[in-house]
Amino acid sequence: MVKRIDVHYGGTLYSIGEESFETFSAQVAAALDAGHGWIVVNDGEGAPRPAHLLISPGVPIALIPIPDESEPEAAAEGHFTP
Numbered sequence: 001m002v003k004r005i006d007v008h009y010g011g012t013l014y015s016i017g018e019e020s021f022e023t024f025s026a027q028v029a030a031a032l033d034a035g036h037g038w039i040v041v042n043d044g045e046g047a048p049r050p051a052h053l054l055i056s057p058g059v060p061i062a063l064i065p066i067p068d069e070s071e072p073e074a075a076a077e078g079h080f081t082p
Contacts, residue, residue, distance in 0.1 A: 031055035
């Protein structure tokens with residue numbers, strides 16, 4: 001289980017919470033398959049604001065799953081594999 005997903009886009013760090021890595025990465029892939037599309041992520045810490053990112057071919061994006069350290073298996077393994 002992931003705690004959140006960090007999203008690096010356009011040199012800025014965004015995040016998404018309460019969503020599985022598989023579901024969110026499928027949204028990104030679907031936007032690319034369609035030629036382009038929007039995804040909604042969080043901008044800011046504390047009181048996040050929605051940010052709408054345009055996903056299109058050639059635009060670099062990185063998804064980094066952040067494990068929930070309170071989960072017993074994550075703490076035992078010391079790493080996360082999506």
